Amino acid sequence: MKRLHSIALIAAAIPLLSATALAQNAPPPDDADVEIPAEPAPPPPVSPRPAPPSSAAPEARPAPPAQAAPPAQAAPPTQAAPLPPSAPPTQAAQAAPAAKTEVEVLREELRATQRRLEALETRAVETPRTTAQAAQVPGKATQVPGKAEEPVVRPFLERLLVPGAFRLSAYVQAQYESHQDSEDQVLQGGALLNQDRFLVRRGRLRLDAAWQYTELGLELDGSTTRGPIFGVRRAEASLLLREEGWDGKPRLRGVRGEAVPRAMLTFGLSEIPFGFELVDSARERVFMERSTASLAFFPGEPDVGVRLAGGLGFFRYALAVLNGEPVDDRPSSPARDPNGAKDLVARLGADARATEALRVSGGVSALHGTGFHAGQDATKGAVQWRDLNENSAVDPGEVTALPGSAATPSQNFTRWAVGLDAQIRLRTPIGEAMLYGEAGIAQNLDRGLFVADPIASGVEVRHFFYYGAFVQEITRFGLAGFRVDHYNPNADFLDPRGGKLVPTAQGITTLSPVAGLVLPGRARLLFQYDAILDALTRDARGVPADLKNDRWTLRLQVEL
CATH class of the missing domain: 2.40.160.10 (Porin)
Known part of the structure; x- marks a missing residue:
C-alpha cells in the first residue's frame, strides 16, 4: 500500500521537477538579474488508490460509502507529506484532471519566463551596439539605459x-x-x-x-x-x-x-x-x-x-x-x-x-x-617721322632720331x-x-x-x-x-x-x-x-x- 502511494507521488512530481530544472538552467543575460524560485511549488495532492484485497484478510463486508478526503496541505520539503486515507476509484479519477490542470499552469508560467529571458538577451546584445555607435561621435556623451550619462573619454590616437x-x-x-x-x-x-x-x-x-x-x-x-x-x-x-x-x-x-x-x-x-x-x-x-x-x-x-x-x-x-x-x-x-x-x-x-x-x-x-x-626693357635707337603739314610726303624737319634707352630695374x-x-x-x-x-x-x-x-x-x-x-x-x-x-x-x-x-x-x-x-x-x-x-x-x-x-x-x- 505504501509503495503504491510513493509511485503515485513520484509520477506527479516528475513534470514539475523537469520544468523547474529547465528554468534554473536557462542562462540569464549579462545585464539583467532574473530570479527563479529555488524550490518548485509543492505538487497538488494525489488521492490514493484503494488497497487490493489481501488473502489473509477476512471476508470483506459491505462498507458504508466513504467520504471525500479533505485536500492535503503542503508539507515542508524535509518532511514527507502524510498519506490521506483511502478513497474510492471514482474520486481518484476525478483528482487526476485537476493535477494535470496545475501542471499546465506551471508550464505556461515557464513559457512566459522563457520569453522574458529571450527579450532580455536581445536587449543585452543591442545595448552595446548602440553605445558603440554613439561613441563614434567625438566629444559626445554616451548614455546606457538605466545608467547616468557620462562623457566618453577615448585615447588620443583613437x-x-x-x-x-x-x-x-x-x-x-x-x-x-x-x-x-x-x-x-x-x-x-x-x-x-x-x-x-x-x-x-x-x-x-x-x-x-x-x-x-x-x-x-x-x-x-x-x-x-x-x-x-x-x-x-x-x-x-x-x-x-x-x-x-x-x-x-x-x-x-x-x-x-x-x-x-x-x-x-x-x-x-x-x-x-x-x-x-x-x-x-x-x-x-x-x-x-x-x-x-x-x-x-x-x-x-x-x-x-x-x-x-x-x-x-x-x-x-x-x-x-x-x-x-x-x-x-x-x-x-x-x-x-x-x-x-x-x-x-x-x-x-x-x-x-x-x-x-x-x-x-x-x-x-x-x-x-x-x-x-616693374622695370622697363632696354630699347634700340629708332627713326620717327611726323607728317607736320599732313601732305603725306617726307619734308625736311619731319624726321627725328630717337636714341635707345637702357633697361630700368x-x-x-x-x-x-x-x-x-x-x-x-x-x-x-x-x-x-x-x-x-x-x-x-x-x-x-x-x-x-x-x-x-x-x-x-x-x-x-x-x-x-x-x-x-x-x-x-x-x-x-x-x-x-x-x-x-x-x-x-x-x-x-x-x-x-x-x-x-x-x-x-x-x-x-x-x-x-x-x-x-x-x-x-x-x-x-x-x-x-x-x-x-x-x-x-x-x-x-x-x-x-x-x-x-x-x-x-x-x-x-x-x-x-
Missing part, C-alpha cells in the same frame, strides 16, 4: 583617427545690371563699353571636411563677369584645436558664426583677415558687392599664404603672412607673386552677447606689405593700412537687425581702381575710407537695407586750375538702398540701386563734376 564629417554646399548668383554710363562703343584697344547685360556673378561649389584636429576646404567658382571663367576660389588645409564638446560636424565659415576654435593654423588659398567686409561670405552678404574702398584695396578676396586664427571666450585674433597679390579674375592680375617680400595682416577683436537678443563685435586691423614697380615700395570695424546685431519682433561699419586710412594700397605707384608718380599716395550699413529682416521672408560708403583715393590730390595747383577732393560716395524677398535657406531675390556721387568728369569750365554713372542690379540667388 580621437585622432575618428572618422570625419563632410558637407557639400553650393550657390548661384545670376543677375541683370544696368549702368548709366553704358555705351554701345569700343575703347581704344578693343574694350567694350556696354554694361547693360545678364551675367552669372558667382557660381560656387564648396566641399568641407572635418576631423578632430584637421579640416579641409575646397571651393570652385564660375563667373561670366569678364568672360566665362572657372577656377579655384578656396583651397585650405588646417590644423586646429577645438573647443570642448565638438558635435562632429564641419563648422560654419565666415565671421557671422559665433563658435570658433581655440587655435587654427591654415595653409593655402584663404581669405585675408582685414576688417569685417572682406572676410564676410558673399553668400551671406546682402549688398551686391563690397564697398568701393574694399574693391580698390583688395580686387580679390583670397590670397595664398598661412594664417593663424582663433578665439578664447569673447576674444578673437587672426594673423596671416600672405603673398600680397589677391587672387581675382582680372586678365591683368599677376599669375604669381612678383617679389620675395610678404604682406603681414593682423586683426584683434572681440565678439560677445550682451543679452540673449543683443550681440556686439568689432576689431582693429592692420596691414604692412611691399608693392612692386624693378623696384619695391612700402604700403600699409589700418582699419577699425564694429557690428551690432539685435533680435527684434520682426526679425534680426544689423548695424555695422568700418573706417580707416592707407598708403599706396590701391590695386584695383586708381592704382597707386609712388615710383612712377614720385609721391606717396594716401587713401581714406569709411562705410556704414544697416540691414533689417522683415519677418523670415523679407529684408531691407541701406549702405553709404566713401572712398578718397588720393587725400593729397592737387588739381591744376588757371596755372595753379588747387587741393581737390577726389572722394567717391555711393548710396545703396536694397530690398528683397527671402525663402529661408533656399533663395533670395534682391534689388539694389547705387547712386554714385564723384568728381570724375569736368564741366564746360573745366571744373571737376559728377559723372553720370549710377547703376541698378536685380539678382536671384539660389543655394544648396
